Amino acid sequence: MAQNIITQPDTYRTRPMMPPVLRGFLWAAIGFLVFNMATIAVDPFRGHPFVTEVSAVIGWAGGVIGWLLGVGGWEGIVLPLFGSPSAWVEPLDWRRYFELSTDHKVIGIQYLVSASGTFLIAGLIAMGIRYELMQPSLHFFTYANQYLTAVGIHGTLMMFAVGTVALIGGLGNYFVPLMIGAKSTVFPRLSGIGHWLVPAGVLTVIFSPLLGYWDTGWRGYEPLAMQDPGGIVYYYLGVAALTLSSSFVSVNLAATIIFQRARGVTWARLPLFVWGTITVSLLNLIWLPEIQMTFILGLLDKLVPFNFFDAIGSPLSYLSLFWLFGHPEVYIIVVPAISLWNEIIPVMAQKSLFARSWAVIGLIFVMMLSGLVWAHHMFTNMRNSEIFPFSFFTEMISIPTGFSFMAAIGTLWKSRMRLYTPGLLVIMSLFNFLIGGLTGVFLADPPVNFQVHNTFFVVAHFHYTIIGGMVFTWMAAMYYWLPKLSGRMYSEFWGKFLAIVIFIGFNGAFSQMFLLGLHGMNRWVPAYPPYLQPMNYEVSLFAFLLGAGFVGHAIHIAWAWAKGPKAQENPWNSRTLEWMTSSPPPRNNFDGEVEVSGSFYRYDVDKLPGVIHPTE
Amino acid sequence: MQIDTIDKSRELRAYRFGMLMFLVTQAVPFTVIYAVEYLFDEFYISPKANQWLGTVEVLLVLASWWLGRQGLAAIRQNRLLDLVTKFRQSLLLGTASLVVLGYQWGTRFVPPSTRYGEVYYTLTGVTGFYTLVSLFVLLAISIRAAKVKLSSDNYWDAEATMYLWTFGLLTNVISYVLLYWI
Ligand code: HEM
Numbered sequence: 001m002a003q004n005i006i007t008q009p010d011t012y013r014t015r016p017m018m019p020p021v022l023r024g025f026l027w028a029a030i031g032f033l034v035f036n037m038a039t040i041a042v043d044p045f046r047g048h049p050f051v052t053e054v055s056a057v058i059g060w061a062g063g064v065i066g067w068l069l070g071v072g073g074w075e076g077i078v079l080p081l082f083g084s085p086s087a088w089v090e091p092l093d094w095r096r097y098f099e100l101s102t103d104h105k106v107i108g109i110q111y112l113v114s115a116s117g118t119f120l121i122a123g124l125i126a127m128g129i130r131y132e133l134m135q136p137s138l139h140f141f142t143y144a145n146q147y148l149t150a151v152g153i154h155g156t157l158m159m160f161a162v163g164t165v166a167l168i169g170g171l172g173n174y175f176v177p178l179m180i181g182a183k184s185t186v187f188p189r190l191s192g193i194g195h196w197l198v199p200a201g202v203l204t205v206i207f208s209p210l211l212g213y214w215d216t217g218w219r220g221y222e223p224l225a226m227q228d229p230g231g232i233v234y235y236y237l238g239v240a241a242l243t244l245s246s247s248f249v250s251v252n253l254a255a256t257i258i259f260q261r262a263r264g265v266t267w268a269r270l271p272l273f274v275w276g277t278i279t280v281s282l283l284n285l286i287w288l289p290e291i292q293m294t295f296i297l298g299l300l301d302k303l304v305p306f307n308f309f310d311a312i313g314s315p316l317s318y319l320s321l322f323w324l325f326g327h328p329e330v331y332i333i334v335v336p337a338i339s340l341w342n343e344i345i346p347v348m349a350q351k352s353l354f355a356r357s358w359a360v361i362g363l364i365f366v367m368m369l370s371g372l373v374w375a376h377h378m379f380t381n382m383r384n385s386e387i388f389p390f391s392f393f394t395e396m397i398s399i400p401t402g403f404s405f406m407a408a409i410g411t412l413w414k415s416r417m418r419l420y421t422p423g424l425l426v427i428m429s430l431f432n433f434l435i436g437g438l439t440g441v442f443l444a445d446p447p448v449n450f451q452v453h454n455t456f457f458v459v460a461h462f463h464y465t466i467i468g469g470m471v472f473t474w475m476a477a478m479y480y481w482l483p484k485l486s487g488r489m490y491s492e493f494w495g496k497f498l499a500i501v502i503f504i505g506f507n508g509a510f511s512q513m514f515l516l517g518l519h520g521m522n523r524w525v526p527a528y529p530p531y532l533q534p535m536n537y538e539v540s541l542f543a544f545l546l547g548a549g550f551v552g553h554a555i556h557i558a559w560a561w562a563k564g565p566k567a568q569e570n571p572w573n574s575r576t577l578e579w580m581t582s583s584p585p586p587r588n589n590f591d592g593e594v595e596v597s598g599s600f601y602r603y604d605v606d607k608l609p610g611v612i613h614p615t616e
Numbered sequence: 617m618q619i620d621t622i623d624k625s626r627e628l629r630a631y632r633f634g635m636l637m638f639l640v641t642q643a644v645p646f647t648v649i650y651a652v653e654y655l656f657d658e659f660y661i662s663p664k665a666n667q668w669l670g671t672v673e674v675l676l677v678l679a680s681w682w683l684g685r686q687g688l689a690a691i692r693q694n695r696l697l698d699l700v701t702k703f704r705q706s707l708l709l710g711t712a713s714l715v716v717l718g719y720q721w722g723t724r725f726v727p728p729s730t731r732y733g734e735v736y737y738t739l740t741g742v743t744g745f746y747t748l749v750s751l752f753v754l755l756a757i758s759i760r761a762a763k764v765k766l767s768s769d770n771y772w773d774a775e776a777t778m779y780l781w782t783f784g785l786l787t788n789v790i791s792y793v794l795l796y797w798i
């Protein structure tokens with residue numbers, strides 16, 4: 001089918017058309033109205049408002065279909081599916097970022113931009129949350145439910161549109177094909193359309209309060225959810241769009257890694273980040289459909305209403321179904337980051353990767369064990385006898401996680417690490433993740449868990465793993481690959497300065513949250529006993545510093561991308577394949593056939609592992 | 617030339633594998649509903665469920681799938697016209713099965729407010745949705761086949777359709793067994 005899309009520089013589009021994103025919005029509006037009105041027309045209970053919970057769901061489906069067709073799905077997917085010659089031409093200038101694309105590099109950048117934009121929006125909401133918590137009673141939000149909705153939107157966006165997306169949809173789409181010497185992916189259109197589900201899902205979640213403040217947080221706990229106002233419906237649907245996007249990318253990347261590796265890129269030589277991507281893809285492929293179905297059951301509970309998860313049914317089953325996905329989800333977020341440490345550290349230290357196979361084994365065992373620990377989120381609802389196996393497996397999972405950590409430490413050991421910004425950020429990330437992981441082991445211990453469950457101790461724990469582990473590494477990778485993405489260099493001063501700012505802001509804010517939790521500060525409440533105010537006030541100040549630091553990084557990276565000084569071909573002297581082509585790489589990635597005959601992580605040999613045989 | 621055919625066969629294997637992987641993941645949502653059905657109903661079957669209509673529905677799907685298989689066999693022998701006709705017949709029977717389902721829903725033999733009813737409507741609804749998607753693809757590919765002239769050495773599109781429809785058959789059969797027999 002791939003022959004139907006042509007890339008043509010000079011004559012843009014055979015027929016003039018509206019800019020695809022604008023057309024997407026227009027078609028989405030039309031789709032919503034048509035589906036919404038069709039639902040109202042068959043509504044057996046006349047006299048309802050124009051938009052009901054049911055019509056909002058069906059209208060949403062129409063809206064998303066309209067949006068996907070509008071941004072290019074019509075010409076790029078539907079018409080070719082029916083065998084018509086397609087009038088779709090992918091432009092080569094900036095416009096290609098604003099429509100359906102089949103170039104994995106364009107798609108990767110689209111994902112990165114969507115994830116970064118969402119990160120800043122959800123971060124702004126976090127600033128609102130912290131501003132509220134500077135005083136022990138409501139002063140910023142008017143109703144408690146507003147506060148809870150803000151927390152829910154923050155968490156939902158961060159988990160499903162940033163954590164799950166940035167490293168796989170973004171860096172994965174861009175770099176995995178390059179790192180295995182492939183010229184394209186197996187299902188380019190799948191990833192291409194997948195990206196456009198991200199803005200759809202994000203907007204759905206952001207506008208959910210229009211249907212009413214929902215107060216369950218990102219977990220959608222039952223039976224609260226089925227008693228909630230209508231907004232919860234758009235939480236379910238937004239997450240459905242976002243998870244579908246990640247499933248598409250996972251199918252595409254997994255098939256690409258298995259079938260498109262260049263000659264000599266054996267499994268034993270596969271780069272670490274590629275290993276991380278394929279393990280996470282498998283996790284995505286198993287658990288994202290699981291949560292989608294669970295949410296559909298929740299949706300039916302709300303709309304019909306059915307009684308799967310209320311007191312007549314089984315609320316605990318919902319909790320189990322959620323965390324069956326939810327714990328693997330935390331590894332979906334952090335495993336690519338862990339693998340990136342071992343991608344970046346050997347390059348920065350110019351030293352062979354220590355115990356490479358153990359680092360890989362660690363990733364695989366984390367993947368397998370992550371499905372066995374879910375109930376550690378439910379200890380307070382369980383019998384003692386049921387707790388033990390989950391407590392045990394949770395503590396066991398820190399062992400394979402430790403393998404990857406040890407590989408990183410072993411590589412650092414007695415090395416002369418070059419502390420450029422990416423290296424600095426990776427070391428900060430290691431430090432943060434150590435604290436996050438160790439407090440996780442505490443949490444897995446039932447007596448401790450009973451004390452601190454649902455307090456800010458937990459909040460601090462998972463932010464240490466997610467911000468400290470994943471976001472810091474994401475930043476590191478952005479600086480590391482910026483010369484490849486843009487052909488330009490960032491400013492070492494600003495990179496390091498801003499890295500230190502976020503390190504101080506992050507640790508200042510979140511380390512004190514452990515103490516807040518121990519002092520009795522609960523999650524999910526906008527008001528708290530006054531004795532907790534001083535520390536909360538301070539936490540908020542550090543949080544604002546952190547927020548400012550992230551905005552600074554965003555501006556700095558955007559500046560360097562567009563205006564930074566020209567970078568050298570291979571500024572870090574890395575040995576992986578993405579550095580063997582020009583920056584940014586040409587449409588087909590390499591001018592020739594790639595062949596690999598050595599390890600990417602051995603710095604004790606001079607010969608480069610890869611060669612390119614030019615095509616005549 | 618050599619390289620070219622190797623690339624082609626590798627590409628085909630990648631498509632097959634990707635499609636299979638996608639379908640395996642789509643088994644997960646069904647597993648969730650089966651688990652929920654077992655949780656709430658164990659082996660209970662409502663006496664109100666209409667076994668006859670259920671059987672007719674699944675037989676229609678089976679016949680439709682069988683015709684689709686013949687269409688695929690036809691294109692392997694380069695009989696394009698047979699592929700198109702068989703796919704269209706298959707589409708017709710598949711649609712008929714959805715009509716039977718729609719009739720059952722419309723009459724509400726099974727009251728939605730019961731435990732069995734919840735599982736019944738959820739499971740038939742989700743199965744029906746996947747059936748609908750498969751039928752859409754059958755339609756699209758039956759049109760595409762004629763336009764791009766599929767042939768005995770280029771028939772992946774037809775094959776992919778049958779991957780999907782085989783999945784549809786399996787889900788229909790399992791739903792049937794769970795709802796009417798165990
Ligand atoms: C050594 C590894 C880890 C262990 C032993 C561990 C253990 C735990 C435990 C026992 C809880 C439940 C606390 C409670 O509510 O009582 C928890 C919560 C949480 N963990 Fe971890 N964890 C680990 C790694 C991670 C990672 C890598 C992430 C994310 C990337 C993560 C994210 C979370 C989240 C989001 C929650 C809170 C969920 C909620 O209640 O809303 N954890 N962890």
Ligand SMILES: [Cu+2]
Pocket residue numbers: 326327330373374376377
């Ligand atoms: Cu967990």
